[in-house]
Amino acid sequence: MATATGSGAASGPVGPKLNHIGLPVLEYRGGKSTLCAGCGHNAISERIIDAMFEMGVEPERVMKMSGIGCSSKSPAYFMSRSFSFNSVHGRMPSVTTGAVLANHTMMALGVSGDGDTASIGIGQFVHLMRRNLPMIYIIEDNGVYGLTKGQFSATADIGSKLKTGVINDLPPIDTCAMAIQLGATFVGRSFSGDKKQLLAMLKAAIAHKGTVMLDVISPCVTFNDHEGSTKSYKFLQENDEPINEIGFVASFDDIEVDYDSGEVFDVQMHDGSQLRLRKLLEDYDPTDKANAVRTLMEAQEKNEVLTGVFYIDTQKPTFIDQLNLVDEPLGTLPESLVRPPESALESLMANLQ
Amino acid sequence: MATGHLALGQEQGAQSADQRIINDFSIIVATVNGSGSQSANSVLLKSIFGMGVPVSGKNLFPSNIAGLPTWYTIRASKDGYVARKREIDVLVALNPETAREDMMSVQADGVAIYEEHLNLKQYRDDVVCYPVPFDKITISICAEAKLRKLVKNMVYVGAVAQLLGIDLGVVESGLRKQFAKKQKVFDLNFGAVQAGYDYAKATFTKQDPYFIERMNATKGKIIVDGNAACGMGAVFAGVTVVAWYPITPSTSLIEATTDLLKKFRVTPEGKATFAVVQAEDELAAIGMVLGAGWAGARAMTSTSGPGISLMSEFAGLGYYAEIPGVIFDVQRSGPSTGMPTRTQQADLLSTAFLSHGDTKHVVLLPGSVKECFELSYAAFDLAERLQTPVFVLSDLDLGMNNWMSESFKYPGKPLDRGKVLKVEELKRMGSFARYRDVDGDAIGWRTLPGTPHPKAAYFTRGSGHNDEAGYTERPGEYQEVMDRLARKFENARRLIPAPVVVKNGTSKIGFLAYGSTDFALRESLDQIEKEHGASVDYMRIRAYPFAHEIHDFVASHERVYVVEQNRDAQMASLLKLDLPGDQVVKLRSILEYDGLPADARTITDEFVTKEGL
Numbered sequence: 029m030a031t032a033t034g035s036g037a038a039s040g041p042v043g044p045k046l047n048h049i050g051l052p053v054l055e056y057r058g059g060k061s062t063l064c065a066g067c068g069h070n071a072i073s074e075r076i077i078d079a080m081f082e083m084g085v086e087p088e089r090v091m092k093m094s095g096i097g098c099s100s101k102s103p104a105y106f107m108s109r110s111f112s113f114n115s116v117h118g119r120m121p122s123v124t125t126g127a128v129l130a131n132h133t134m135m136a137l138g139v140s141g142d143g144d145t146a147s148i149g150i151g152q153f154v155h156l157m158r159r160n161l162p163m164i165y166i167i168e169d170n171g172v173y174g175l176t177k178g179q180f181s182a183t184a185d186i187g188s189k190l191k192t193g194v195i196n197d198l199p200p201i202d203t204c205a206m207a208i209q210l211g212a213t214f215v216g217r218s219f220s221g222d223k224k225q226l227l228a229m230l231k232a233a234i235a236h237k238g239t240v241m242l243d244v245i246s247p248c249v250t251f252n253d254h255e256g257s258t259k260s261y262k263f264l265q266e267n268d269e270p271i272n273e274i275g276f277v278a279s280f281d282d283i284e285v286d287y288d289s290g291e292v293f294d295v296q297m298h299d300g301s302q303l304r305l306r307k308l309l310e311d312y313d314p315t316d317k318a319n320a321v322r323t324l325m326e327a328q329e330k331n332e333v334l335t336g337v338f339y340i341d342t343q344k345p346t347f348i349d350q351l352n353l354v355d356e357p358l359g360t361l362p363e364s365l366v367r368p369p370e371s372a373l374e375s376l377m378a379n380l381q
Numbered sequence: 382m383a384t385g386h387l388a389l390g391q392e393q394g395a396q397s398a399d400q401r402i403i404n405d406f407s408i409i410v411a412t413v414n415g416s417g418s419q420s421a422n423s424v425l426l427k428s429i430f431g432m433g434v435p436v437s438g439k440n441l442f443p444s445n446i447a448g449l450p451t452w453y454t455i456r457a458s459k460d461g462y463v464a465r466k467r468e469i470d471v472l473v474a475l476n477p478e479t480a481r482e483d484m485m486s487v488q489a490d491g492v493a494i495y496e497e498h499l500n501l502k503q504y505r506d507d508v509v510c511y512p513v514p515f516d517k518i519t520i521s522i523c524a525e526a527k528l529r530k531l532v533k534n535m536v537y538v539g540a541v542a543q544l545l546g547i548d549l550g551v552v553e554s555g556l557r558k559q560f561a562k563k564q565k566v567f568d569l570n571f572g573a574v575q576a577g578y579d580y581a582k583a584t585f586t587k588q589d590p591y592f593i594e595r596m597n598a599t600k601g602k603i604i605v606d607g608n609a610a611c612g613m614g615a616v617f618a619g620v621t622v623v624a625w626y627p628i629t630p631s632t633s634l635i636e637a638t639t640d641l642l643k644k645f646r647v648t649p650e651g652k653a654t655f656a657v658v659q660a661e662d663e664l665a666a667i668g669m670v671l672g673a674g675w676a677g678a679r680a681m682t683s684t685s686g687p688g689i690s691l692m693s694e695f696a697g698l699g700y701y702a703e704i705p706g707v708i709f710d711v712q713r714s715g716p717s718t719g720m721p722t723r724t725q726q727a728d729l730l731s732t733a734f735l736s737h738g739d740t741k742h743v744v745l746l747p748g749s750v751k752e753c754f755e756l757s758y759a760a761f762d763l764a765e766r767l768q769t770p771v772f773v774l775s776d777l778d779l780g781m782n783n784w785m786s787e788s789f790k791y792p793g794k795p796l797d798r799g800k801v802l803k804v805e806e807l808k809r810m811g812s813f814a815r816y817r818d819v820d821g822d823a824i825g826w827r828t829l830p831g832t833p834h835p836k837a838a839y840f841t842r843g844s845g846h847n848d849e850a851g852y853t854e855r856p857g858e859y860q861e862v863m864d865r866l867a868r869k870f871e872n873a874r875r876l877i878p879a880p881v882v883v884k885n886g887t888s889k890i891g892f893l894a895y896g897s898t899d900f901a902l903r904e905s906l907d908q909i910e911k912e913h914g915a916s917v918d919y920m921r922i923r924a925y926p927f928a929h930e931i932h933d934f935v936a937s938h939e940r941v942y943v944v945e946q947n948r949d950a951q952m953a954s955l956l957k958l959d960l961p962g963d964q965v966v967k968l969r970s971i972l973e974y975d976g977l978p979a980d981a982r983t984i985t986d987e988f989v990t991k992e993g994l
Contacts, residue, residue, distance in 0.1 A: 055835075086833075087835075087838075088831060088832065088833050088834070088835070088837060088838065089831060091676070091830050093672075103840075104840060104852070108838065109835050109838055110838055111828075111830035111831070111837075111838045111839070111841075112838065112839075112840045112841060112842075113672070113675055113841040113842075114840065114841065114842040114843070114844065115668070115671075115672075115698060115843065116668075116694050116695060116698055116843060119664060119665070119668045119694075119695065121665070121668075122624075122660065122664065122665035122666075122667075122668025122669045122672065123668045123669070123671060123672035123675075124672060125624075125658070125665075125668075125669050125672060126622060126624065126668065126669035126670060126671060126672025126673035126674070126675075126676070126678075126680060127672035127673060127675060127676040127830065128672075128676075129622045129656040129658070129669070129672075129673055129678065130621070130622055130672070130673040130674075130675075130676035130677050130678035130680070131676045131677060131678075131829070131830055131831055133831065134676070134830055134831050151661055151662065151664075151665075152661065152664075152665055152668070154661075155660075155661040155665065351653060351656045351658075352651070352652055352653050353652065353653055353654075353656060354648060354652040354653065354654055355652075357676075357677065357831070358621040358622060358654065358655065358656060358673075358678050359621065359673070359676050359677025359678035359679075359829065360677050360829065361619075361621065361654055363619060363795060363796050365648075365654050366619030366620075366621060366646070366654055366679070366796075367617055367618070367619045367792075367796065368616065368617060368641075368645035368646070370791040372645050373613070373617060373789060373791050376613065376641075376789075377603055377788040377789060380603035380604060380605050381601070381602070381603050381788075
């Protein structure tokens with residue numbers, strides 16, 4: 029991370045507020061959204077912009093990855109200076125895996141949807157979580173297929189009603205419970221309408237080393253925001269149950285963090301940042317995998333939508349650690365390092381004679 | 382390398398003990414899958430090679446872990462013919478289950494060496510029989526019951542060596558190489574060879590005409606399988622990301638690649654300059670390849686037909702978004718699951734046009750293990766130069782069998798990493814358009830993620846895009862990119878490996894073939910010349926799109942036979958799409974597609990019938 033360059037507003041004419049690498053928030057913006065007005069995805073794009081800006085991430089160091097669907101279009105609407113790959117339906121995990129292997133010095137931010145992840149992409153999702161690839165995986169979860177005009181997805185709750193009156197009678201896939209069980213090391217759920225929680229969660233995600241899986245409930249104003257939907261703004265406002273309140277102090281912020289016990293769970297992040305989870309659910313320990321899954325399962329039984337950071341493990345080796353890769357990006361290693369010398373071929377030939 | 386020149390003094394007719402047949406016959410060893418016969422077969426093959434005699438070995442095995450019949454064929458050929466020989470001259474029968482059928486398949490005046498109690502003599506009186514009590518001999522030399530199954534195979538090597546006149550010293554040195562650092566294993570195995578040798582020497586009087594005699598035709602040559610050769614090519618091309626899913630017959634390509642990477646590509650600090658990932662399926666494998674290729678890595682995967690089918694959607698993305706990657710397809714018999722352990726060349730059309738929409742791909746077609754090596758490293762250069770997925774089509778016969786070859790040559794040119802804009806160039810230019818043809822070669826410049834310049838980034842997508850990589854549904858913008866892609870493919874004709882002119886004289890008849898069919902076709906053309914006095918021309922295709930020389934070759938002949946190993950004449954079909962209408966009528970097809978490697982006699986017979994010779 030580059031060193032802080034100050035606010036920039038201290039001297040000279042008053043300009044836009046700059047972040048600690050000297051960039052204004054404008055440099056984190058993307059193209060104009062073509063999603064519906066009021067779409068939760070747009071709010072998530074805004075929070076990504078805020079989080080990247082506030083964390084002082086260099087836009088050129090970010091790879092924005094996506095699959096297919098409304099959610100997967102959204103990387104075009106934030107951070108135009110970042111490299112972007114809009115791939116095929118449900119396959120963002122494999123493309124991201126390849127990209128990170130080629131250049132593990134980059135930050136990978138994947139944006140997917142509930143259809144892209146929990147239906148067509150569930151296989152790749154499962155195996156991505158197992159690998160603990162360093163990346164942020166965001167599901168923009170609205171329980172419905174938007175681009176094809178309103179079919180249920182696999183995260184729709186039992187009893188949820190389509191505009192057409194069709195009731196969903198299949199159980200939802202809880203992507204957070206799955207991710208925890210499978211090996212992701214930072215798992216949380218938020219709501220696109222909860223600016224404060226989502227921003228703090230994204231900032232902590234940026235500081236984490238390993239797979240971050242965030243399921244962000246993001247109401248679809250066109251096909252799934254009506255009475256009877258469990259992914260509507262109204263339903264979320266009434267049923268959102270945060271399990272913890274997220275406080276995040278970045279490594280470059282010169283703020284003393286006082287440690288108090290009991291009500292607060294402090295996590296030292298890989299980059300030196302501090303994640304502070306104020307417990308709202310009694311004795312909730314986000315490092316206890318089994319308890320995390322049980323809590324999620326119990327909430328589902330009660331039709332509660334829990335949000336917050338459910339699970340975190342800052343120690344587990346990432347896929348890059350396990351592959352024992354050199355520090356430099358594999359993709360641009362010089363020929364002298366990737367093509368063995370002539371003597372190597374000669375020795376192989378001698379063995380085959 | 383098989384030269385395939387006219388075989389002088391070659392006798393195929395009546396054979397007798399006083400008319401020796403030297404260094405020109407086939408051996409088939411019938412055993413049970415999983416019985417450890419592979420190392421014995423390999424020792425016998427390398428012993429003949431060690432005698433200086435050109436040799437090839439083929440494993441005809443079932444899709445099974447253990448217990449089903451398996452055959453290994455060895456062909457010694459003083460003339461350097463290495464294709465499958467249809468006729469069986471010498472049988473080694475160790476599998477009771479197939480022994481009778483095996484015995485019936487030996488050609489008249491052939492030889493059978495078999496487990497004594499099988500009593501195969503009862504089925505044929507026109508075959509020279511050498512019954513050997515393999516079980517008894519094995520028990521006498523090997524105290525450990527569980528090792529006997531393995532040791533028994535070495536007893537056959539000894540008996541065959543004695544009967545064919547293979548120098549025991551040559552067998553010994555081959556065995557020593559095989560068990561390099563395991564003295565005890567060597568002792569046990571060589572003891573078995575010796576016992577078989579001694580038994581044959583003491584028991585039999587040579588009654589058949591087949592002999593191996595020392596030659597000097599293998600000096601400096603190597604024996605290797607095509608999959609290992611492809612793996613070497615990839616490693617010497619500097620591959621850094623390998624993603625794959627296990628599938629017969631491609632798995633050993635990845636295993637060979639991985640072994641070499643571990644050997645040559647670990648830094649003094651113990652860090653890897655490569656990543657090998659066993660993916661969850663072929664979709665993920667090619668997805669990883671494209672992600673890595675996009676981010677600047679030389680990435681590859683290897684698969685076979687069913688995997689190719691699964692890779693279809695991503696292949697289209699790679700083509701349209703213009704992302705480099707190398708996909709090896711070691712073809713097996715299709716359709717569907719087909720015969721996973723049998724060979725074919727039936728994925729040509731499906732790879733050339735893999736994916737929906739107007740998609741077409743560069744396909745390389747190695748015709749020998751040496752070309753497996755050379756076209757493998759060429760594929761990585763081409764993929765980055767053309768910014769597109771490149772397919773390398775090998776097959777089970779080429780990939781999994783042992784072939785004699787000249788030594789491989791170290792690549793003469795540095796890696797061609799293609800058109801990648803660096804930050805200095807961007808600073809000078811101010812900005813760039815990812816898909817704009819600024820050089821007239823129909824190839825745009827690309828940047829790699831992480832290039833530290835505010836204008837370096839672009840948006841990669843499989844959706845409709847204009848030359849700045851922006852989303853578009855405008856007819857003109859969409860079509861401009863599609864037309865440039867067509868021009869790029871057209872230009873590839875000059876960049877891909879040129880066809881090999883094997884023979885181009887004054888004949889009105891030409892032959893076109895590719896891949897492993899070459900071995901059988903070269904032998905067939907000698908048969909045609911020798912037996913029918915017909916001298917025909919032959920050009921070997923090494924890539925799609927077709928080089929202009931292929932058009933010229935068809936234009937300069939009256940009739941052109943396309944020989945290939947599939948039912949639907951896939952290469953001929955592809956040629957028909959490419960050739961002018963008046964040339965298309967010249968094409969004829971000779972097809973072998975029963976799952977066995979092509980053999981010369983079948984091609985010759987078909988040609989003779991079609992030509993009415």
